[in-house]
Amino acid sequence: MVGMVGSSALLIVISILGPCAKLVAILAIPLVLPFTTNASYPSKASRKRVFEHGLDTKRPLVPYKLLLTAMIHGASFGSLILFVQLYPDSGSTLLFNALWFLVGMLFVFVLVFLFRRDYNSLIYRCSLPCIALGLLLVCLQGFGIMVGCSLIALGYAFLHVVMCGVCAYLVRQFDIPTLWVLCLTTLFFAMGQVVGVVLIGVGIAKGVSLNVLAATGLFGVLVAALYLSTDVNVRYGWGIVRPSESIEENAAIPSAVRLLATERNLTTRESEVIALAAQGMARKEIASALVLSEDTIKSHVRHAYAKLGISSKQELIELVQGKAARKRRGE
Incomplete structure (x- = not known):
């Protein structure tokens, strides 16, 4: 309410200014507001989380x-x-x-x-x-x-x-x-x-x-x-983030797999296989779900493991769950 009243008053003031003064005001206000908005930001921790581009980035x-x-x-x-x-x-x-x-x-x-x-x-x-x-x-x-x-x-x-x-x-x-x-x-x-x-x-x-x-x-x-x-x-x-999913879904296994897939340059098929494997599915179950042969699934798993730097399904599950946990915490 205070913001609406303030903005309405500001618009009234700008409307009665001359053409040159009005142009200066319109150009100057957007340049000043970032500093006032920046000063009112809540906390350093929240600021770090929202300003970072992702979960593990150091920038x-x-x-x-x-x-x-x-x-x-x-x-x-x-x-x-x-x-x-x-x-x-x-x-x-x-x-x-x-x-x-x-x-x-x-x-x-x-x-x-x-x-x-x-x-x-x-x-x-x-x-x-x-x-x-x-x-x-x-x-x-x-x-x-x-x-x-x-x-x-x-x-x-x-x-x-x-x-x-x-x-x-x-x-x-x-x-x-x-x-x-x-x-x-x-x-x-x-x-x-x-x-x-x-x-x-x-x-x-x-x-x-x-x-x-x-x-x-x-x-x-x-x-x-x-x-x-x-x-x-x-x-x-x-x-x-997919807006069709809840925040909990976005923060869980599917989102964590998407992050890992992009970070480690996994192919689309490798990502699909890893997503199912991370949920504990066996090779035969994955082959049935994706309508592929078990040999093809084995090949995708081998290539994905090499890119992820792991060698077993347990390591994969721990890697994905750790990524999902960090996303939930906003780290």
Whole structure:
């Protein structure tokens, strides 16, 4: 309540400022808020857990992956607003955007509960490519602008729903104040929105064509998606969580196996075999469950053991259970 009253008062003050002062305020506030938010963070232990990228990493850094994603989220929204302002016939209205939110939520539901996608897949392989495809169509102009704006709106709505899920997971899993998580991600969302609007606005003022602006945005989104979904990033933290599973399920054997598989470069089939073996299943049972021969299972187990640096099923069970226990503790 206090935050809502404060933000409303701040908006009133900004609205009565002159054009130059208003621009300075809009650009300055996002730069000041990180320091106040950082100072109000609860405890060093919780801070370490949420700032680390994963369970065993030795780099307690700022969670740049989450914050950059929030900025891209905001930049897509800022770009959409400006495109709609420049091209009123693009078809983007309040009702139009609301419908895209419904479509976006439907896609999230299908991918989460039917295909059991994790957050990395939802963000970097679904929503960002959708936004990039929208920017590509905007480059074509004509009818492509309307379709492109629609895809950008869909990607934005999809990403918005997924980011809400990520924030909810962080709050519950790491016992972080809800206000802190929402303020931090909203802050970078606002910064991204400002960056998107300013860059496009300055480009238009300098006479840069819409094709070039959209192509630049397309390049930026694709580079960000590739960079943020590299093997180093996807092996740690919230990205590998599947929102269709409970926190307890994500912290248990399946999640621990996914972590080990990514860290030790196991193949998909090796991961499946190890996941079943870690639950105590015999080779024959695994072969029946995966519809493979016992010799094939034996080969996968041998290769997986070599990558994991173990030599027996008991060592595998202890390794997986230890990884799951550390994830439960948030270490």
